[in-house]
Amino acid sequence: MSMQALFGQLLVGLINGSFYAMLSLGLAIIFGLLGIVNIAQGAFYMLGGFVTWMLLNYAGIGYFWSLLLVPIIVGLIGAAIEKTLLKKIYNLDHMYGLLLTFGIMMFIQGMFVHFFATAGRPYTVPSALTGGYNLGFMFLPKYRGWVVLASLVLCLVTWYAIEKTSIGRTLRAATENPTLTRAFGVNVPALMTIGFGIGVALAGAAGVLAAPIYPVSPLMGAELIITVFAVVVVGGMGSIMGAIVTSLMLGLLEGLTKVVYPQGSNMVIFVIMLIVLLVRPAGLFGRER
Amino acid sequence: MSDQRVLTVDNVTGHYGDSHILHGVSMHVNEGEVVTIIGRNGAGKTTLLRAIMGILTKRGGSIVVRGQETIALPPERIARLGIGYVPEERGIYATLDVTENLMLPPRVAAGGMSLDDIYKLFPNLYERRRSPGTRLSGGEQQMLAIARVLRTGAKFLLLDEPTEGLAPVIVQQIGATIELMKRQGMTLILVEQNFRFASRLADRHYVMEHGQIVDVIDRAQVQARMDSIKSYLGI
Amino acid sequence: MTHLPDTVTKPTTSNHTLIWYGLGLIALLAAPFLFYPVFLVKLLCFALFACAFNLLLGSCGLLSFGHAAFFGAAGYVAGHAAKEWGLPFELAILCGTASAAVLGFLFGYVSVRRSGLQFAMITLALAQLIYFLAWQLPFTHAEDGLSAIPRGKVLGLFDLDNIMVLYYTTAAIFLFGFIAMHRMTNSTFGQLLRAIRDNEPRAISLGYEVNRYKLMAFVLSATFAGLAGSTKAIALKIAALTDVHWATSGSVILMTLLGGLGTLLGPVVGAGVVQAIEDHLSSLPADFAVFGLFRLPPITAIIGAIFIICILLFRRGIVGEIQHWLDRRSGK
Numbered sequence: 001m002s003m004q005a006l007f008g009q010l011l012v013g014l015i016n017g018s019f020y021a022m023l024s025l026g027l028a029i030i031f032g033l034l035g036i037v038n039i040a041q042g043a044f045y046m047l048g049g050f051v052t053w054m055l056l057n058y059a060g061i062g063y064f065w066s067l068l069l070v071p072i073i074v075g076l077i078g079a080a081i082e083k084t085l086l087k088k089i090y091n092l093d094h095m096y097g098l099l100l101t102f103g104i105m106m107f108i109q110g111m112f113v114h115f116f117a118t119a120g121r122p123y124t125v126p127s128a129l130t131g132g133y134n135l136g137f138m139f140l141p142k143y144r145g146w147v148v149l150a151s152l153v154l155c156l157v158t159w160y161a162i163e164k165t166s167i168g169r170t171l172r173a174a175t176e177n178p179t180l181t182r183a184f185g186v187n188v189p190a191l192m193t194i195g196f197g198i199g200v201a202l203a204g205a206a207g208v209l210a211a212p213i214y215p216v217s218p219l220m221g222a223e224l225i226i227t228v229f230a231v232v233v234v235g236g237m238g239s240i241m242g243a244i245v246t247s248l249m250l251g252l253l254e255g256l257t258k259v260v261y262p263q264g265s266n267m268v269i270f271v272i273m274l275i276v277l278l279v280r281p282a283g284l285f286g287r288e289r
Numbered sequence: 290m291s292d293q294r295v296l297t298v299d300n301v302t303g304h305y306g307d308s309h310i311l312h313g314v315s316m317h318v319n320e321g322e323v324v325t326i327i328g329r330n331g332a333g334k335t336t337l338l339r340a341i342m343g344i345l346t347k348r349g350g351s352i353v354v355r356g357q358e359t360i361a362l363p364p365e366r367i368a369r370l371g372i373g374y375v376p377e378e379r380g381i382y383a384t385l386d387v388t389e390n391l392m393l394p395p396r397v398a399a400g401g402m403s404l405d406d407i408y409k410l411f412p413n414l415y416e417r418r419r420s421p422g423t424r425l426s427g428g429e430q431q432m433l434a435i436a437r438v439l440r441t442g443a444k445f446l447l448l449d450e451p452t453e454g455l456a457p458v459i460v461q462q463i464g465a466t467i468e469l470m471k472r473q474g475m476t477l478i479l480v481e482q483n484f485r486f487a488s489r490l491a492d493r494h495y496v497m498e499h500g501q502i503v504d505v506i507d508r509a510q511v512q513a514r515m516d517s518i519k520s521y522l523g524i
Numbered sequence: 525m526t527h528l529p530d531t532v533t534k535p536t537t538s539n540h541t542l543i544w545y546g547l548g549l550i551a552l553l554a555a556p557f558l559f560y561p562v563f564l565v566k567l568l569c570f571a572l573f574a575c576a577f578n579l580l581l582g583s584c585g586l587l588s589f590g591h592a593a594f595f596g597a598a599g600y601v602a603g604h605a606a607k608e609w610g611l612p613f614e615l616a617i618l619c620g621t622a623s624a625a626v627l628g629f630l631f632g633y634v635s636v637r638r639s640g641l642q643f644a645m646i647t648l649a650l651a652q653l654i655y656f657l658a659w660q661l662p663f664t665h666a667e668d669g670l671s672a673i674p675r676g677k678v679l680g681l682f683d684l685d686n687i688m689v690l691y692y693t694t695a696a697i698f699l700f701g702f703i704a705m706h707r708m709t710n711s712t713f714g715q716l717l718r719a720i721r722d723n724e725p726r727a728i729s730l731g732y733e734v735n736r737y738k739l740m741a742f743v744l745s746a747t748f749a750g751l752a753g754s755t756k757a758i759a760l761k762i763a764a765l766t767d768v769h770w771a772t773s774g775s776v777i778l779m780t781l782l783g784g785l786g787t788l789l790g791p792v793v794g795a796g797v798v799q800a801i802e803d804h805l806s807s808l809p810a811d812f813a814v815f816g817l818f819r820l821p822p823i824t825a826i827i828g829a830i831f832i833i834c835i836l837l838f839r840r841g842i843v844g845e846i847q848h849w850l851d852r853r854s855g856k
């Protein structure tokens with residue numbers, strides 16, 4: 001086993017971990033505000049990748065513009081879905097939210113299969129980020145380093161916005177006690193729309209970052225969301241930093257498994273989940289309730 | 290007269306799910322008045338305040354706040370008519386520290402107190418300003434709940450049992466705060482079980498029983514009607 | 525908070541109910557003369573599967589997003605037992621069902637302690653683990669799956685390759701599972717589960733070991749899902765990755781939801797409708813276009829759309845809406 005291969009896989013693990021982090025962060029925001037486990041999060045990730053690809057191929061809009069535009073587009077689509085569909089089920093059992101977003105996921109995914117078939121579409125790495133650095137123990141492709149950096153920054157900015165700003169304060173208040181927060185004059189229903197938009201925009205952003213690494217395909221998000229669910233269960237609901245740290249750790253672990261026991265790499269996160277559930281049912285960072 | 294009306298409640302009904310709680314409540318509050326709602330536990334006092342704020346979703350009749358019909362408005366629009374709400378359970382946010390709790394409610398009218406003014410008025414809150422809201426003692430939480438609406442500029446406050454379960458010293462402190470608010474010309478609805486406390490502050494008392502207003506007692510009549518008040522409150 | 529519709533199909537034993545039972549039985553007996561029997565066999569397997577899923581959701585309020593694991597794994601085991609070990613039909617089914625029970629115990633043990641939504645996430649993730657295992661274990665043959673599973677003979681006498689024998693055997697298995705689950709729902713055990721579902725803190729304060737009862741229900745549900753999966757594998761001679769895929773878990777949820785959550789016949793009706801749609805779509809020519817204008821989207825999109833419509837417009841499901849309508853009429 002060469003060092004190069006080991007670090008190469010760890011890097012891939014870190015990249016996957018940062019995607020898990022972005023998706024689970026969005027999941028946590030949405031769950032807190034809307035009480036909905038958004039299983040369609042993977043479909044919005046796919047949407048992010050596809051819109052990026054479409055912007056380039058239909059409108060000639062390149063990667064860096066996409067990085068800005070796509071999360072906005074995906075967020076707006078999400079907001080529209082929240083206002084038309086999710087809004088109707090808030091006073092029902094939370095289970096219906098999961099079922100509805102499941103339906104939305106199947107629908108979005110199915111329609112993309114319908115129009116674009118399942119084959120992956122390549123997206124070239126932007127020229128500013130091609131090439132790489134030889135670090136001695138490994139070769140670091142510039143783009144991969146960029147993905148890790150960009151998603152970490154995005155996660156930290158989101159964390160900071162929630163914990164330290166006035167918008168975040170309102171968001172936390174609405175999450176904890178929506179009724180009272182409304183009675184203070186905060187438009188919580190609008191906040192929920194915005195929160196859902198932001199949550200899926202994070203998934204969309206992950207989709208943009210993924211486009212040059214993984215081929216863009218309608219099926220790219222379906223399995224990912226299940227892994228993210230396992231990550232969330234391992235981390236425990238409720239702590240944003242916990243979600244980010246768990247995601248990166250499990251991503252790395254997955255990468256490591258690819259080196260030592262390749263057949264088990266797609267299972268390792270689920271096995272960890274099983275163990276955590278047995279040993280520490282509230283998750284690593286969760287509180288027992 | 291009616292331009293002085295801050296609140297007119299007319300024949301208001303209210304439900305929790307299938308249980309009918311408010312059976313046609315009517316009352317009013319004029320500018321600068323302190324009005325109490327008294328009555329035994331479970332009479333529907335809290336429910337009435339929740340109906341006024343619009344957070345009781347199944348409600349009917351008419352509730353006019355400063356000339357605006359609010360029965361079909363969502364809570365956030367009602368609050369922005371200049372109402373401050375101090376709920377019975379205090380509603381301190383655990384995920385927000387004391388300063389954040391104070392800063393949370395948006396300003397709904399001009400002339401609210403600044404954060405500095407509030408900390409001057411409640412020095413013990415200043416000392417705990419970085420603690421999560423729910424780490425405070427009961428008395429401090431109540432202070433925080435009241436201080437929180439003073440910052441918003443609301444001139445019309447709903448206070449639900451602000452002295453419930455608190456030590457006499459703190460009850461006094463809260464009484465002083467309410468008197469200060471009254472002197473500043475604020476309009477108040479005070480729900481109270483502690484009648485001695487309420488009678489010193491109020492211009493008028495509404496007596497509630499089984500979801501209805503069954504009596505109105507003016508300040509001047511209180512002494513004369515002490516016996517019936519005692520029987521209303523079951524003491 | 526609106527709760528899920530109540531499961532209680534009142535335990536009446538009036539003539540009315542007997543008539544319905546009779547009609548159902550006649551329909552079951554007559555069906556193969558009216559419809560294509562292999563389609564019916566598949567339908568009955570999925571109907572049983574949906575009933576098993578409904579047992580858990582209807583009486584415990586637990587939404588499992590991973591029931592395909594039991595259905596599919598049992599199919600693999602039953603298929604392997606019949607094909608590689610040469611076990612007779614009955615024993616092969618028994619092996620498959622037992623494996624689902626064991627798997628159900630494992631899944632249930634770690635998941636029933638968790639509240640509703642986490643429970644759903646955990647079951648989904650655990651089922652994914654089974655899916656990956658099915659990819660890699662030698663005896664499941666990855667993408668090829670197990671095919672040409674021999675059906676064998678019922679009781680060593682009747683050859684299951686005779687389509688009518690196959691149909692009536694499947695119908696008997698279905699009927700057994702259906703009645704067993706129905707009786708369980710109406711038993712004291714079923715009432716207890718509903719009491720837990722409606723007010724868990726109260727049940728705990730009354731001294732019930734809530735998680736044990738939930739686990740029992742989970743294992744039972746997994747077992748019947750396994751019975752359905754084993755029967756399906758042998759009847760259709762194939763066990764494949766699609767049977768353990770999350771889409772199959774979603775499909776069984778849809779069947780139950782569409783037919784009517786917590787109703788007795790809902791899962792059966794839902795399974796019928798979904799199977800009929802899938803069957804119809806797959807029988808269309810590849811270049812089929814609606815009004816010659818546009819192609820139909822793939823089945824996933826259609827299922828997704830039905831999900832959305834069903835949740836927004838008729839949450840009670842087909843049977844639930846009919847029942848509601850009848851109740852309201854007789855109430856007036």
Ligand SMILES: Nc1ncnc2c1ncn2[C@@H]1O[C@H](COP(=O)(O)OP(=O)(O)O)[C@@H](O)[C@H]1O
Pocket residue numbers: 305308310328329330331332333334335336337
């Ligand atoms: N969330 C609720 N759901 C159902 N009933 C409630 C709820 N809150 C209060 N009630 C009932 O409404 C009635 C009035 O309660 P409340 O307004 O809190 O009385 P008060 O504040 O006068 O003590 C009581 O009978 C109480 O049991």
Ligand SMILES: [Mg+2]
Pocket residue numbers: 334335336377450
């Ligand atoms: Mg009260």
